[in-house]
Amino acid sequence: xxxxxxxxxxxxxxxxxxxxxxxxxxxxxxxxxxxxxxxxxxxxxxxxxxxxxxxxxxxxxxxxxxxxxxxxxxxxxxxxxxxxxxxxxxxxxxxxxxxxxxxxxxxxxxxxxxxxxxxxxxxxxxxxxxxxxxxxxxxxxxxxxxxxxxxxxxxxxxxxxxxxxxxxxxxxxxxxxxxxxxxxxxxxxxxxxxxxxxxxxxxxxxxxxxxxxxxxxxxxxxxxxxxxxxxxxxxxxxxxxxxxxxxxxxxxxxxxxxxxxxxxxxxxxxxxxxxxxxxxxxxxxxxxxxxxxxxxxxxxxxxxxxxxxxxxxxxxxxxxxxxxxxxxxxxxxxxxxxxxxxxxxxxxxxxxxxxxxxxxxxxxxxxxxxxxxxxxxxxxxxxxxxxxxxxxxxxxxxxxxxxxxxxxxxxxxxxxxxxxxxxxxxxxxxxxxxxxxxxxxxxxxxxxxxxxxxxxxxxxxxxxxxxxxxxxxxxxxxxxxxxxxxxxxxxxxxxxxxxxxxx
Amino acid sequence: xxxxxxxxxxxxxxxxxxxxxxxxxxxxxxxxxxxxxxxxxxxxxxxxxxxxxxxxxxxxxxxxxxxxxxxxxxxxxxxxxxxxxxxxxxxxxxxxxxxxxxxxxxxxxxxxxxxxxxxxxxxxx
Numbered sequence: 168x169x170x171x172x173x174x175x176x177x178x179x180x181x182x183x184x185x186x187x188x189x190x191x192x193x194x195x196x197x198x199x200x201x202x203x204x205x206x207x208x209x210x211x212x213x214x215x216x217x218x219x220x221x222x223x224x225x226x227x228x229x230x231x232x233x234x235x236x237x238x239x240x241x242x243x244x245x246x247x248x249x250x251x252x253x254x255x256x257x258x259x260x261x262x263x264x265x266x267x268x269x270x271x272x273x274x275x276x277x278x279x280x281x282x283x284x285x286x287x288x289x290x291x292x293x294x295x296x297x298x299x300x301x302x303x304x305x306x307x308x309x310x311x312x313x314x315x316x317x318x319x320x321x322x323x324x325x326x327x328x329x330x331x332x333x334x335x336x337x338x339x340x341x342x343x344x345x346x347x348x349x350x351x352x353x354x355x356x357x358x359x360x361x362x363x364x365x366x367x368x369x370x371x372x373x374x375x376x377x378x379x380x381x382x383x384x385x386x387x388x389x390x391x392x393x394x395x396x397x398x399x400x401x402x403x404x405x406x407x408x409x410x411x412x413x414x415x416x417x418x419x420x421x422x423x424x425x426x427x428x429x430x431x432x433x434x435x436x437x438x439x440x441x442x443x444x445x446x447x448x449x450x451x452x453x454x455x456x457x458x459x460x461x462x463x464x465x466x467x468x469x470x471x472x473x474x475x476x477x478x479x480x481x482x483x484x485x486x487x488x489x490x491x492x493x494x495x496x497x498x499x500x501x502x503x504x505x506x507x508x509x510x511x512x513x514x515x516x517x518x519x520x521x522x523x524x525x526x527x528x529x530x531x532x533x534x535x536x537x538x539x540x541x542x543x544x545x546x547x548x549x550x551x552x553x554x555x556x557x558x559x560x561x562x563x564x565x566x567x568x569x570x571x572x573x574x575x576x577x578x579x580x581x582x583x584x585x586x587x588x589x590x591x592x593x594x595x596x597x598x599x600x601x602x603x604x605x606x607x608x609x610x611x612x613x614x615x616x617x618x619x620x621x622x623x624x625x626x627x628x629x630x631x632x633x634x635x636x637x638x639x640x641x642x643x644x645x646x647x648x649x650x651x652x653x654x655x656x657x658x659x660x661x662x663x664x665x666x667x668x669x670x
Numbered sequence: 671x672x673x674x675x676x677x678x679x680x681x682x683x684x685x686x687x688x689x690x691x692x693x694x695x696x697x698x699x700x701x702x703x704x705x706x707x708x709x710x711x712x713x714x715x716x717x718x719x720x721x722x723x724x725x726x727x728x729x730x731x732x733x734x735x736x737x738x739x740x741x742x743x744x745x746x747x748x749x750x751x752x753x754x755x756x757x758x759x760x761x762x763x764x765x766x767x768x769x770x771x772x773x774x775x776x777x778x779x780x781x782x783x784x785x786x787x788x789x790x791x792x793x794x795x
Contacts, residue, residue: 591732591733592733594733597794648705648731649705649707649731652705652707652708652729652731653707653756653757
């Protein structure tokens with residue numbers, strides 16, 4: 168390694184689109200209008216709008232070039248814990264572009280979109296079967312909106328029974344970070360429940376907190392330690408006994424497909440992450456999709472509309488699909504019907520391609536891969552909760568007698584061509600590295616990744632500066648994350664009269 | 671790890687100064703959070719707080735955390751300057767890093783410096 172970069176100094180200076188601008192250059196030239204011009208009133212025109220001026224080819228080359236800086240799941244291994252960055256089969260891209268799906272509008276009469284509705288109905292049925300639920304809504308636009316939907320349903324259920332003193336949401340310290348956020352958004356009081364020494368929910372603490380002010384428990388199982396709670400049914404019963412409901416965070420469903428149905432465990436509400444478990448691409452900000460499943464006594468509260476059969480099939484005549492509104496519906500969570508092409512068609516394709524046995528294999532291989540990796544690095548890294556893991560596991564990114572931290576290890580992994588794991592989550596582990604390989608990686612990739620982790624541990628002791636200053640092999644060196652967070656600059660330019668415009 | 675002996679410490683890493691009524695974040699906690707980049711005070715002068723009322727929310731490059739009041743009482747002063755200089759929470763957690771001052775009522779469960787130091791060491795295992 169010869170060309171070390173000082174911390175914070177980029178190796179290359181990449182021009183912005185503004186740097187490339189030359190006055191007068193243009194991508195499109197409009198012909199002179201053949202109708203009289205009607206200018207906007209002078210008072211409504213902005214004086215200062217510095218947009219870049221470039222030819223089309225220069226714009227394309229600039230962004231094409233920038234796109235090659237991206238790391239993505241099609242480029243390499245992406246073990247970002249709890250994000251389930253599996254390979255997304257390309258057949259999904261074919262199906263979601265079928266003209267019948269692509270060229271439809273959500274306001275079309277239902278008779279003209281029966282295929283779309285049949286797909287949504289079937290997907291609802293499949294998710295019911297996979298999760299063990301009585302009813303499913305496809306509406307939520309993301310996992311966190313699914314959570315919010317679920318919590319609203321829980322609240323309205325209690326309210327409908329005149330039980331409105333329930334203001335507390337119990338959330339384990341090993342839950343996903345969105346759970347307390349969703350509960351807070353509802354105005355609920357979040358009560359954190361500690362984990363015990365085996366990484367399970369501490370039942371003693373749970374029992375102590377359970378009373379008639381508890382709206383429910385939000386349970387991530389497997390939790391963010393990658394562990395299946397060994398007393399999950401007991402924990403659920405404790406909450407039910409005090410009249411609370413149990414929300415399941417389905418983001419880690421990849422570990423359970425075809426093996427455990429959360430509804431069978433007693434979970435009352437759960438969101439699915441189609442963009443994790445069911446191969447909808449994500450990581451670039453969307454499109455997410457977070458359908459919510461509920462048990463029978465909550466079905467009446469689901470958002471409207473739901474897809475249902477309005478007229479049963481009759482002999483040769485196909486059934487008529489359409490929309491229904493559940494009796495005590497919490498209302499709409501989103502305009503129209505969820506992320507149809509982006510999420511629902513892709514997830515439908517994925518489930519149809521795999522079938523029940525295939526889905527079970529996905530879970531089995533996801534768990535096997537995580538356990539294989541854990542076993543390979545166990546002697547080198549501390550595994551704080553060392554037992555058979557599910558689809559992911561946590562290692563500590565620190566070593567006795569060394570100042571190396573999880574961030575250094577993550578950055579160094581980039582030099583070896585890997586996306587870093589999730590780091591510093593869950594918060595209950597020091598210097599956490601959260602590693603989720605997913606089922607789509609073969610043994611060679613897992614071995615290369617384990618080899619890199621083991622090599623980095625050696626470097627941490629024998630050549631720590633190699634880690635302190637990593638990454639070295641990427642386009643840019645170590646970013647100054649503190650400066651970036653403290654001195655937010657999100658614009659290339661500010662209009663001269665910016666202050667006047669905002670005050 | 672610095673734990674001044676004149677202060678009391680809460681389980682969620684707040685310090686409380688019985689003399690001045692000051693509340694802030696312990697040295698151990700700022701070290702765990704690493705570089706703090708943002709703070710929002712959630713209370714105003716005159717507010718009444720209970721033990722466990724969130725008084726501030728801080729974000730570091732690693733995590734975000736809420737700061738809970740270790741005592742009941744009435745807020746008498748808040749440290750507005752922190753919003754502009756969250757880094758003093760790292761550099762001077764017991765001095766300029768104070769968050770609020772309270773006219774303290776009933777103190778919650780707190781530890782003295784020795785007990786808190788031991789509590790932190792246990793968590794480091």
